[in-house]
Amino acid sequence: MQRKKSRYIVSYSILLILICVFVLLSICIGSVTISWKEILNCVWGIEKERTYADIIFQIRLPRAVAACLLGGALALAGYLLQTFFHNPIAGPFVLGISSGAKLLVALTMVAxxxxxxxxxxxxxxxxxxxxxxxxxxxxxxLSKVVTGMSMLIVSGVMISYICSAVTEFVVTFADDSNIVNLHHWSQGSFSGTTWSNVVCIGVVVGITFFYVFTLAKPLGAFQMGEVYAKNAGVNIKRFRVLLVLLSSLLSACVTAFAGPISFVGIAVPHLIKQLFQTAKPIVMIPACFLGGGVFCLFCDLLARTLFAPTELSVSTITAVFGAPIVIIIMIQGRKK
Amino acid sequence: MEKKEYYFHAKGLKVGYKKKPLIENIEIPLKKGEILTLLGPNGAGKTTIIKSIIQQLEPLGGVMYLDGEDMFAMNRKTLAKRMSAVLTNPIDTEFMTVEDVVGTGRYPYTGKFGILEKEDKRVLKESMELVHIVDIAQKQFSEISDGQRQRVLLARALCQEPDLLILDEPTSYLDIRYKMEFLSVLQELSRQKQVTVILSLHELELAARVSDHIICVNQEGVKGFGTPEEIFSEGFISTLYGIKVGNYDEKSGDLELEAKKGKPEIFILAGNGTGSALFRKMQRKRIPFAVGVLWENDLDYPVAKALASEIITVPAFCRISEKKIEQAKQCMKRCGRVVTTLDLSILQDYGSTLRELYDFALQNQLVEEK
Known part of the structure; x- marks a missing residue:
């Protein structure tokens, strides 16, 4: 017991430290490099140059906070969907939920x-x-008709392709002035996040996180399978509806602000389980959230800096790191 | 409310899938602390009945009362504190230790976040001790054997502190030692803690030992409800399962494969339970044989009756009549070979007649070493 607890503490500390490190790096690195000293000066308000302060407070900090919050939301949505479908490679992107959100946002935007x-x-x-x-x-x-974990994913991917195709279609025929913005967004990116966005994200994600946390107990019972959960007294119908609503809300929030971002929802919960060596929801929920934050901060940092001043889409980076993890999970599943 | 004559009472229960009734008119009256076993061939609907009792499947008709209350009107959590189950569903429990799995049984008792309090931990420990899994408590659930899993799942069910315990073929994966241990635990629970138990079994002999009542179902529906003595009447099991090949003896629980019947080629002079092994050997070698002279209360009698092509018997506690001796001698001659499994030196009183028969076989040079 004691060993487990200290493992949890160490793991949480690692995640928190990583978040701090990456937030700082996100602020420092960019097309204009800002040194530690200048950051401190800006924080104390003794910096003479307004541009540095503007870059830090109006561009880089809101972006970093948004990446952190949305990354957490994605990881959490992935964790909920995996529990719901009893499938380790379920996630908002793979199941086509992100693409559905993308399609409707694009349609509404253009309209x-x-x-x-x-x-x-x-x-x-x-x-x-x-x-x-x-x-x-x-x-x-579909999940009622198709059986087996891979078939569900395949149908999700198909839905995703259909939605993306329609989105591309809409984007192609939209007015020129909107296209650039829309195109950039539909690839997934944290750029251009403002403080008012961050506040909105914070409120939605914060409330959803709270609700998910109160579901920790039935989530734990649900891991044993629906039948045992019901036998232990879980109100299955209500629980299922809540899971669907909360995971959709989380992935919707991400898509609304940053577009569809791939693989975070699958990779992070898996990595976190390995790190904590547990699947207890009460530990997993905050840990997945933090882990998602770290992962997205890291990927956003790479996306911004790798080929600066050209910015890659975050999805490109998350896919590079996330896709191999999915393959590993599938191989492990085979072995069982 | 129903009169509390019975602790669990299913009345006119109709079960099935997708509105298609599979079994109708199921009546199960059980008093507190009794054990009921469901018996029947594969696919007859034992699991369907069990799923309906735990409300995983919605029954298509009828009512069930638990301690006088309608079970369908009960709140899920209240029900969870009184009824728990051990099922055959495969479960995937990544990173859950045995202790974690057992602990999930405390669900209806814990608070908002499911943290185990002192009382929960006491029940958890007690449940694990009862099924002897304390030493594997910290192992991963996915790494233990099937037999251990079954016991862990029983401990989980016990953690719910149920008054009614439902088990679907709980002994299927267990070896003989754990089968007996498992059923002993159930018996102890029902006798000492007054837990009412409903389980389905494949092992007839175990069902006959552990059950207070047995309900039999096959494709045609409910075929009987009663005590083991009532159910295991001659021929009932063969009818229930539609046994066409082989033989099941209700009294002894002996199970014999299809006998090779025909003109007997060997006469076996057996008795006192010494012959059964040889009878079965003959069955395996597909050699028809005759047996005599057996008292009908002899241990060898049920096996001989199932396997021998010809059998010469006398009623229990009786002297072997001259007629029977003559019959046996004729049979020996016809077979041409005689073997005995008896220790001839201990035969006395009525038994000395058998030595007479053996001497007859010796004189006619029919005796053969085994």
Whole structure:
């Protein structure tokens, strides 16, 4: 028992330290490199140059915070979906939920922009949520017909392709001025995040996280399978509805602000389980959230700096690190 | 509310999948602390009945009362504190230790976050001790053997502190030692803690030993409900399972493969249980044989009756009549070979007649070494 506890403490500390390190690095590194000293000066308000302060507080810090929060949200959504489907490679991206959200956001954006109205944060989230729920509903219907973990994923990927195709179609025929913005967003990126976005993300993700945390107990019982969970007194119907709603809301929030980001939802929960050597939801929920934050901060940092000043989409980087992990999981599954 | 004559009472229960009734008119009246076994061939619906009792499947009709209360009207958590189950569903428990798995049984008792309190830990420890898994408590659930898993799942069910315990073929993966240990635990629970137990079994002989009541189902529906003595009447099991090849003896629980019947080629002078092994050997070698002279209360009698092509018997506690001796002599001659499994030196009183027969065989040079 004692060994386990100290393992948890050490692992949590590692994650927290990594978050701090990556946030700092995200602030320092970029097309303009800012030294530690200048950051401190900005924080104390004695920096003469406004541009540095602006870069830090208006561009890099909100972006880093958003990457952290949205990464956490993605990892958590992945963890919930994996528990729900009893499938270690389920996730918002693989199941097509992110793409559904993307499609609806793109449609709404184009429709609104043509009328000259700019869509607010809440509007984006609502559109993304509706898109997520539509795709989730579709996946749920399919999951009743298709059996086996790989078939579910295949149907998810198909849904994802259909949605992406329609999105591309819409983007291609949208007005020129909107295309650049939309195209960039539909590839997945944290760039251009403002503080008002961050506040909105914080509120939505914060509330959802709280609700997920209160589900820790039934989640634990659900790991033993639905039948045993029901036998132990879990209200299965209510629990399932909550899981679907919460995971859709989380992935919708991410898609609304950063576009679809791949593999975080699968890779992070897996890595966290290995790190903590446990699957206890009460440990996993905060750990996945922190882990997702670390992973996205790290990938965003690479995306920004690898070929600076050209910026890669975050999904490119997350796929490079995430896809091999999915392959490893599938090989392990085979062995069992 | 129903009159509390029975602790668990299923009345007119109708079960099946997707609105298609599989078994109807199931009546199960059980008093507190009794053990009921479901018997029947594969695919007859034992598991369907069990799934319906634990409400994994919605019954298509009828009612079930637990301590006088309608089970369907009960709150899930209240029900979870009174009924728990051991099922055959495969479970995937990454990173869960045995202790974690057993601990999930405390679900209806723990608070908002499912943290185990002192009382929970006491029950957890007690449950693990009862099924002897304390020494593997820290092992990963995925790494233990099937037999151990079954006991861990029983401990999990016990953690719910149930009054009614439901088990679906709990002994299927266990070896003989753990089968007996497992059923002993169930018996202890029912006798000492007054836990009412409903289980399905494949092992007839174990069902006959452990059950207070047995309910039999086959493709045609419920074929009987009663005490083991009532159920294991001659021929019932063969009818229930539709046994066409081989033989099941209800009294002794002996199971024999299909006998090779025909003109007997060897006469076996047996008795006192010494012959059964040889009878079975003959069956394996596909040699038809005759047996005599057996008292009908002899240990060899059920096996001989199932396997021998010809058998000469006398009623229990009786003298062997001249007629029977003559019959046996004729049979020996017809067979041409005689073997005995008896220790002839200990035969006395009525038994000395058998020595007479042996001497007859010797004189006619029919005796053969085994």
């Amino acid at each position: 609104f922009l043509e009328r000259g109205v700019k869509l607010g944060s809440i509007g984006l989230i609502v559109a993304a949520f509706i898109g997520s729920m539509l795709c989730m509903g579709f996946v749920l219907l």
